[in-house]
Amino acid sequence: MSEEKIYATPNQPTPARPVIFNAELCTGCNCCVEVCMTDIFIPNPDKGKPPIIIYPEECWYGGVCVEHCPVDGAITLNHPLMQRAHFKRKDSSEHFWV
Amino acid sequence: MYKDGKMYDWPYPVNYEAETEVETDVLILGGGIAGCWAAISAAKGGSKVAIVEKAATITSGAGGSGCDHWINTPNPVSKVTAEDCVDWESQNANGYLNNISRYIAAKESYDTLLEMEQMGGKIRDTNDEFAGADFRDEKTKFLFAYDYENKFHFRIWGKNFKSALYKECKKLGVKIYDRTMATSLLTDGGKQGTKVIGATGLNSRTGELFIFKAKATVMSMSRHSRNWAFSSELTGLGQFRPNIVGTGYAMAFRAGAQFTQMERSMPGNLSFGTSYPSYGTGNAMNTWFPCTIVDANGKQIPWTDRDGKELTDFDQRTHPVKGQKLFGERGMAYDYRRPDITPDMQKRVKNGEFALPLYADMTGMPQMERRAIWGLMVGNEGRTPTPIFRTYNEAGFDPDKDMLQSYLMLGGDWLRGATLPHVRIGGEGPGDSGGLVVDWNLKTTLDSLYAAGDSLFAANYHHHAAATGRYAGRKAAAHANQTEQTKPARKQIDNEKARVYAPIERKNGIEWKELNAGLARVMQNYCGNYKNDELLNIGLKWTSDIEKNVASTACASNPHTLMRTLGVLDILTCNQMILHTSLARKASSTYLGFNRLDYPEIDPPAYHKWITIHQEGKRVKTGELSLDFYGDMESNYEAHK
Ligand SMILES: Cc1cc2nc3c(=O)[nH]c(=O)nc-3n(C[C@H](O)[C@H](O)[C@H](O)COP(=O)(O)OP(=O)(O)OC[C@H]3O[C@@H](n4cnc5c(N)ncnc54)[C@H](O)[C@@H]3O)c2cc1C
Ligand code: SF4
Ligand code: SF4
Numbered sequence: 001m002s003e004e005k006i007y008a009t010p011n012q013p014t015p016a017r018p019v020i021f022n023a024e025l026c027t028g029c030n031c032c033v034e035v036c037m038t039d040i041f042i043p044n045p046d047k048g049k050p051p052i053i054i055y056p057e058e059c060w061y062g063g064v065c066v067e068h069c070p071v072d073g074a075i076t077l078n079h080p081l082m083q084r085a086h087f088k089r090k091d092s093s094e095h096f097w098v
Numbered sequence: 099m100y101k102d103g104k105m106y107d108w109p110y111p112v113n114y115e116a117e118t119e120v121e122t123d124v125l126i127l128g129g130g131i132a133g134c135w136a137a138i139s140a141a142k143g144g145s146k147v148a149i150v151e152k153a154a155t156i157t158s159g160a161g162g163s164g165c166d167h168w169i170n171t172p173n174p175v176s177k178v179t180a181e182d183c184v185d186w187e188s189q190n191a192n193g194y195l196n197n198i199s200r201y202i203a204a205k206e207s208y209d210t211l212l213e214m215e216q217m218g219g220k221i222r223d224t225n226d227e228f229a230g231a232d233f234r235d236e237k238t239k240f241l242f243a244y245d246y247e248n249k250f251h252f253r254i255w256g257k258n259f260k261s262a263l264y265k266e267c268k269k270l271g272v273k274i275y276d277r278t279m280a281t282s283l284l285t286d287g288g289k290q291g292t293k294v295i296g297a298t299g300l301n302s303r304t305g306e307l308f309i310f311k312a313k314a315t316v317m318s319m320s321r322h323s324r325n326w327a328f329s330s331e332l333t334g335l336g337q338f339r340p341n342i343v344g345t346g347y348a349m350a351f352r353a354g355a356q357f358t359q360m361e362r363s364m365p366g367n368l369s370f371g372t373s374y375p376s377y378g379t380g381n382a383m384n385t386w387f388p389c390t391i392v393d394a395n396g397k398q399i400p401w402t403d404r405d406g407k408e409l410t411d412f413d414q415r416t417h418p419v420k421g422q423k424l425f426g427e428r429g430m431a432y433d434y435r436r437p438d439i440t441p442d443m444q445k446r447v448k449n450g451e452f453a454l455p456l457y458a459d460m461t462g463m464p465q466m467e468r469r470a471i472w473g474l475m476v477g478n479e480g481r482t483p484t485p486i487f488r489t490y491n492e493a494g495f496d497p498d499k500d501m502l503q504s505y506l507m508l509g510g511d512w513l514r515g516a517t518l519p520h521v522r523i524g525g526e527g528p529g530d531s532g533g534l535v536v537d538w539n540l541k542t543t544l545d546s547l548y549a550a551g552d553s554l555f556a557a558n559y560h561h562h563a564a565a566t567g568r569y570a571g572r573k574a575a576a577h578a579n580q581t582e583q584t585k586p587a588r589k590q591i592d593n594e595k596a597r598v599y600a601p602i603e604r605k606n607g608i609e610w611k612e613l614n615a616g617l618a619r620v621m622q623n624y625c626g627n628y629k630n631d632e633l634l635n636i637g638l639k640w641t642s643d644i645e646k647n648v649a650s651t652a653c654a655s656n657p658h659t660l661m662r663t664l665g666v667l668d669i670l671t672c673n674q675m676i677l678h679t680s681l682a683r684k685a686s687s688t689y690l691g692f693n694r695l696d697y698p699e700i701d702p703p704a705y706h707k708w709i710t711i712h713q714e715g716k717r718v719k720t721g722e723l724s725l726d727f728y729g730d731m732e733s734n735y736e737a738h739k
Contacts, residue, residue, distance in 0.1 A: 013330075013331065014331045014332060015331060015332075016331075016332065016335070034154060035154050035156055035157045036153075036154070036157075037153050037154070037157055037158060037162060037163075037334075037340050037341055038153065038334050038340065038341055039153065039277065039302065039303075039658060040334075042106060042108075042109045043109055045106065045107070045109070052106060054106070054658075055658070057330070057331050057332060057333050057334065058333050058334045059334045059335065060334040060335065060337065060340040060341065060481075061334065061335055061375065061481065061485055062157075062162065062163035062340060062480070062481045062484075062485065063163060063481070063483060063484025063485045063488070064157040064162060064163050064484075066484040066488070067163075067483060067484055068156075068157070077484050077485055077488075077489060079375060079485070079489065080332075080335075083335070083374055083375055083378075085374050085375070085378050085379050085490075085502060085503060086502075086503040087457075087490075087495050087500045087501060087502045087503060088457060088500065088501050088503065089499055089500050089501075090396070090459070090461050090499055090500065090501055091499065096493065096494060096495070096500070097493070098378075098489060098490050098493040098495065
């Protein structure tokens with residue numbers, strides 16, 4: 001068992017993680033914070049680290065944060081599970097999902 | 099959300115109540131498509147211009163993440179006229195169309211598109227990717243959608259249009275106030291119904307108040323939203339049009355402006371819960387037109403013409419039938435009805451002719467058509483470049499090999515899946531909603547207040563927002579040239595400050611989400627799919643009760659939640675507008691999505707008109723407006739343009 005401290009945390013406000021940061025790639029430039037359509041982030045108080053998602057349920061899933069990010073792969077749009085569409089490969093009849 | 103179990107500090111300096119005064123010639127409220135175009139044309143007309151934008155102008159609004167079709171645009175390659183453009187939409191809307199703004203848009207849309215190109219928007223197939231395609235004009239390299247014979251709906255690379263508009267605004271010296279929510283209109287002497295002389299704005303990061311003084315103001319904050327359908331857990335995802343709650347409507351209503359068509363609504367809980375990302379499922383309309391749909395065994399679902407006759411060739415999907423002048427982007431009206439998937443699909447699935455699930459199958463389509471849907475349309479359409487095109491490609495979706503599932507289960511709709519009839523959409527929907535009444539100058543019923551884009555009644559579309567924004571900006575600039583600045587009344591500002599900051603002072607009251615959910619429940623119960631006088635009156639009573647006893651306790655903890663709280667108070671006002679207009683319409687109407695149990699007659703001639711609404715003091719006045727109040731389009735346009 002991990003020795004990590006256990007907190008009385010509230011549930012997440014949304015069944016979703018609208019964007020996922022890659023902390024290795026993200027430079028903490030906050031470009032995504034500035035262009036976000038619904039202002040769901042705040043800059044990380046630790047400079048150079050990925051922004052903090054404060055209002056995840058307000059995300060519109062338009063993806064302009066990803067488009068304006070100067071580092072490819074630092075931020076990924078992540079549709080919640082119940083929003084993932086399915087597709088089928090025609091010749092093999094295999095089923096996939098997004 | 100939490101760091102070491104503690105909340106983060108608010109990262110921006112907070113300065114509630116601090117005032118900053120800004121003086122400008124033309125004030126643009128809402129920096130979306132219409133707002134940016136209005137700013138650009140007013141600045142070119144020599145005016146000092148300021149934009150007030152709730153989000154970030156570079157990306158904000160319904161067109162902020164893209165646009166793939168620029169429709170209804172008469173152009174040198176096409177025989178279609180402005181009158182044709184208005185007529186197919188008017189027939190579709192059973193006459194409930196804003197012919198003023200639609201005609202202006204049709205007249206000026208082509209010039210607007212060319213200006214878009216000058217600003218850096220890509221509107222031609224300059225790389226010859228689609229050379230030889232049926233939907234391309236070889237000389238101009240324009241690409242067209244839907245009706246390939248009439249070539250008046252453009253396919254464009256709209257992904258970067260918004261950032262190009264933003265850059266142009268900057269270049270022209272337009273002052274941009276981002277993260278600033280306009281909260282109220284300032285009027286001459288602080289009185290309702292008088293000249294609009296500016297607006298107040300709340301910065302949603304710092305909490306400070308801006309007082310904008312202007313000679314002319316353009317309202318371009320889009321529509322109302324979240325009146326019936328509200329998801330507390332997926333608030334943003336559940337809205338088709340982003341970030342709007344009807345603040346523009348609420349503030350203009352309080353100032354005395356007249357609105358119409360507020361009672362129109364349709365079923366549709368949009369993207370939360372039961373449905374999928376916009377443009378991200380197999381379908382055959384709009385961005386995905388004219389896609390082939392197959393059943394679980396690969397059997398093609400037939401396409402039919404307007405008479406229900408099955409179409410045998412792919413090309414027939416994109417050409418009007420013999421004797422048909424043209425067809426529109428969408429449409430019920432027979433004259434202009436476009437080819438579509440056979441309307442009796444549900445029956446044929448039930449009787450076993452086709453097996454679920456269905457798929458969009460581009461694999462067998464002509465290669466140009468496949469690339470037009472996947473790459474050009476999906477890839478430039480709003481909410482698709484990253485959410486669909488990039489995400490699906492990265493998940494391995496290949497349009498040459500794969501079929502995308504369609505969630506047309508039996509019931510529900512093609513685009514999004516299942517819907518509930520009482521959970522309705524009004525302003526956030528893809529169709530036309532209610533909005534501000536305007537004249538041929540796109541001036542509202544208040545002096546010095548112009549309107550453009552989706553905030554106009556019975557309005558829709560990107561090209562329309564662009565062209566009407568451009569027109570309204572021109573008109574506002576001309577008006578500003580002949581007008582003096584008026585000093586706002588201190589009392590009006592003080593009253594607005596008291597209203598805006600009250601939620602910050604309160605403790606232990608209701609928060610915005612619960613308030614929004616409660617208001618939505620009233621609308622679902624008392625203004626749902628079926629209405630009668632009793633239900634609507636009870637709906638008004640509960641809404642007013644909530645206003646007096648509950649909304650008056652609303653509290654907020656920082657400038658962001660304050661902005662959200664004020665937004666819900668605006669939803670409350672819009673709900674009252676909807677309920678009052680619904681009460682005044684004593685008839686049912688198919689187009690308006692309006693079913694009265696006590697007045698079941700559908701579209702009786704006596705009610706083939708608009709119901710208007712405005713406020714005098716606290717009293718709500720409803721009235722009526724004839725559907726042809728716009729008069730002769732050509733002469734009016736020529737006289738005013
Ligand atoms: C995903 C999507 C795809 C679409 N694709 C197409 C298409 O391909 N072709 C087409 O013709 N149409 C399309 N449309 C419709 C088209 O985008 C809209 O009709 C058009 O953008 C309307 O322009 P507008 O300026 O009226 O509203 P918007 O562009 O939405 O702008 C309204 C602005 O007002 C701001 N605002 C709101 N409240 C406030 C406030 N209180 N204070 C300050 N600012 C405020 C908003 O943040 C926003 O920036 C699409 C819509 C969506 C949602
Ligand atoms: S824009 Fe990209 S690099 Fe910059 S903070 Fe956001 S995710 Fe990180
Ligand atoms: S998808 Fe849009 S709303 Fe969501 S975080 Fe990115 S910019 Fe913000």
